[in-house]
Amino acid sequence: MPRRGAFGRRLLVVLFLGGLVASVLPWWRDTPTGSLTGATAMTTAAGQITGLVAGYLLLVQVLMMSRLPVLERWAGGERIARWHRDVAATLLVAVLAHVALILVGYAGLEGRSPFGQAGVMLREYQDMVSAFVAAGLLVLVGLVSVRAVRRVLPYELWHAIHLAAYAVLLLGYAHQFSNGSQLFRPGPVRTGWIALYVLVVAAWLWGRVVVPLWFNLRHRLRVSDVVVEGPDVVSLYLTGERLDRLDLLGGQFFRWRFLTRGCWWQSHPFSVSAAANDRWLRLTVKVVGRHTQDLRNLDPGVRVWAIGPSGTCTAAHRTRERALLIAAGSGITPLRAMLEELPPGAALIYRARTPADVLLQEELDWLSRNRGLRVWYVFGSRDDPGPRQVTTPDGLRQLVPDVARRDVYLCGPPGLVEQYRQVLRQAGVRRRQIHLATFAL
Amino acid sequence: MRRAFFAITGLAAGTTALVVLKAAPGTGHLDQAVPIAAPSAADEPAPTTSPEATPSKARSPKPTRSATGASRSGAGAASKSPAAARSGAADPQPTSTILGPVVTNEFGDVQVRINLVGDRIVNAAALRLPRRTAQSDQRSDQVDSRYSGTVGMVVERQSADLDTVSGATATSDAYRRSLQAAIDQAR
Numbered sequence: 221m222p223r224r225g226a227f228g229r230r231l232l233v234v235l236f237l238g239g240l241v242a243s244v245l246p247w248w249r250d251t252p253t254g255s256l257t258g259a260t261a262m263t264t265a266a267g268q269i270t271g272l273v274a275g276y277l278l279l280v281q282v283l284m285m286s287r288l289p290v291l292e293r294w295a296g297g298e299r300i301a302r303w304h305r306d307v308a309a310t311l312l313v314a315v316l317a318h319v320a321l322i323l324v325g326y327a328g329l330e331g332r333s334p335f336g337q338a339g340v341m342l343r344e345y346q347d348m349v350s351a352f353v354a355a356g357l358l359v360l361v362g363l364v365s366v367r368a369v370r371r372v373l374p375y376e377l378w379h380a381i382h383l384a385a386y387a388v389l390l391l392g393y394a395h396q397f398s399n400g401s402q403l404f405r406p407g408p409v410r411t412g413w414i415a416l417y418v419l420v421v422a423a424w425l426w427g428r429v430v431v432p433l434w435f436n437l438r439h440r441l442r443v444s445d446v447v448v449e450g451p452d453v454v455s456l457y458l459t460g461e462r463l464d465r466l467d468l469l470g471g472q473f474f475r476w477r478f479l480t481r482g483c484w485w486q487s488h489p490f491s492v493s494a495a496a497n498d499r500w501l502r503l504t505v506k507v508v509g510r511h512t513q514d515l516r517n518l519d520p521g522v523r524v525w526a527i528g529p530s531g532t533c534t535a536a537h538r539t540r541e542r543a544l545l546i547a548a549g550s551g552i553t554p555l556r557a558m559l560e561e562l563p564p565g566a567a568l569i570y571r572a573r574t575p576a577d578v579l580l581q582e583e584l585d586w587l588s589r590n591r592g593l594r595v596w597y598v599f600g601s602r603d604d605p606g607p608r609q610v611t612t613p614d615g616l617r618q619l620v621p622d623v624a625r626r627d628v629y630l631c632g633p634p635g636l637v638e639q640y641r642q643v644l645r646q647a648g649v650r651r652r653q654i655h656l657a658t659f660a661l
Numbered sequence: 662m663r664r665a666f667f668a669i670t671g672l673a674a675g676t677t678a679l680v681v682l683k684a685a686p687g688t689g690h691l692d693q694a695v696p697i698a699a700p701s702a703a704d705e706p707a708p709t710t711s712p713e714a715t716p717s718k719a720r721s722p723k724p725t726r727s728a729t730g731a732s733r734s735g736a737g738a739a740s741k742s743p744a745a746a747r748s749g750a751a752d753p754q755p756t757s758t759i760l761g762p763v764v765t766n767e768f769g770d771v772q773v774r775i776n777l778v779g780d781r782i783v784n785a786a787a788l789r790l791p792r793r794t795a796q797s798d799q800r801s802d803q804v805d806s807r808y809s810g811t812v813g814m815v816v817e818r819q820s821a822d823l824d825t826v827s828g829a830t831a832t833s834d835a836y837r838r839s840l841q842a843a844i845d846q847a848r
Contacts, residue, residue: 244679245681251683252683252824253682253683254683254684255683255824256680256683256684257682257684261684261726262680262684265680265683266676266680267681269675269676269679269680270672271678273672273676302664305665306664306665306668307665307668308665309665309671310668310672313669314670314672317673317676318671362830404812405806407806484804505735576738615783
């Protein structure tokens with residue numbers, strides 16, 4: 221199986237930084253050296269810079285959520301989600317700084333108070349009402365995405381609010397061209413900035429509409445069976461057409477939409493929990509919320525709309541020959557799917573609360589007998605001696621002496637994954653050898 | 662999240678650095694843009710000159726431009742701000758239009774027209790600009806878009822003290838001279 225390296229990801233980072241420089245460049249060229257004298261001019265200039273940066277970052281944010289196949293392939297859905305979060309924090313700060321600096325700067329130029337200036341801009345400047353609304357929405361979207369806030373909100377509500385980000389794109393558009401010092405004049409800069417918008421919208425349509433349409437018309441997935449794996453875990457078996465032509469790697473996920481009443485409007489990412497074969501797909505889901513509860517009662521024959529595959533936590537992305545997999549709870553499912561694609565000699569540490577919580581045990585036992593997989597089941601909660609021992613560098617080395625020379629795949633609750641990431645770094649595993657399959661933001 | 666922290670720090674540092682860099686070579690100038698309107702504001706009833714009434718009196722400043730390097734007055738005053746352009750208040754004051762002289766340089770002729778409301782320049786337009794070659798055409802466009810219009814640098818600065826458009830020194834200079842003559846005539 222051909223390896224998929226980090227080249228694409230680095231290229232994306234370089235493109236991103238290049239775009240960032242290019243978006244501030246018009247300001248740099250328009251502003252003669254030595255022309256910024258006095259606090260007012262400087263404040264206004266800083267407001268212009270942060271505005272350009274914010275405009276650019278907003279486009280990047282939408283682009284990252286476009287599900288463009290090339291992005292999913294080069295960076296992977298999980299990593300893009302993490303980038304999206306980091307860029308979001310920066311974008312929020314940039315927008316707030318832009319608003320504050322421009323208000324203070326213009327107020328200084330025109331001899332008003334910043335609040336008076338806000339009133340004047342709302343009344344007299346073109347497109348500023350929508351721009352202020354856009355800024356307000358962005359702050360709202362940012363606030364509900366703060367981890368502590370998000371945790372208490374139902375996912376559906378959070379998601380609905382988050383969709384307001386598209387309104388931000390729309391409402392914030394016009395004021396850039398009617399008031400932006402670098403953009404209001406016709407010319408290459410203005411044209412380029414508009415082209416950027418066109419590109420991002422095209423990418424979004426391509427990734428969200430064209431590619432999924434093509435994929436789903438081609439494969440026509442349906443639920444064929446729902447199997448109870450444990451007290452609150454079910455496996456869904458899906459069949460479809462041309463599954464042999466599916467470009468799926470073990471460890472990847474799709475975003476699934478089950479087309480029944482009450483489910484069709486929600487899309488959720490779940491990993492595929494079995495290696496690719498030409499007859500069926502399987503996903504194994506832990507019941508945690510309303511949506512997953514409904515999945516238990518799916519009838520065979522229900523149509524499924526899928527977007528993917530996505531994810532870089534696969535055997536093809538490893539940098540070393542051998543691998544160590546660490547799973548906790550239902551985190552076993554993506555790792556299970558990649559086991560067949562790893563060369564013999566892989567090791568698996570599987571943490572579960574009790575033996576009854578172990579999922580897919582027959583398959584793991586079969587793999588351990590036939591594919592040279594070494595499996596350790598570690599039972600107990602976080603503070604029991606067994607689990608404590610395997611979350612220390614020494615404990616890991618005892619089980620897997622060559623851990624530093626392996627790629628390590630982690631999947632489980634975010635806290636545990638983070639803990640293991642630190643332990644692994646202490647045990648001498650380099651950062652690029654560690655692969656995370658968490659989807660949490 | 663750690664990356665976000667770095668990114669935000671980078672944003673703050675980057676913005677500050679850019680602003681400081683652009684402010685750097687402290688040419689120690691006080692606000693040069695301000696004084697123009699102040700002194701003569703009260704007494705003159707601002708001549709209501711129609712465009713035809715003021716043919717180019719051709720007070721032509723010498724068309725020869727020997728020292729190109731001399732026009733390094735580029736270190737102007739305030740930053741360009743669209744805000745400054747927005748102050749065209751409701752006006753009882755008379756409006757006037759004044760034509761500057763034709764200034765000739767090695768690329769062609771430049772002539773500037775300004776519109777005033779009372780003492781305040783509210784619009785500037787270039788009636789003639791060098792258009793002999795594609796390159797000079799392009800440069801003229803740059804000069805025109807930077808200086809002219811109701812939100813251009815002329816209106817913003819209210820004076821002929823304009824930053825030189827890089828790559829179009831001669832045309833910038835000719836524009837300024839025609840403009841200066843028009844302003845002199847207005848006051």
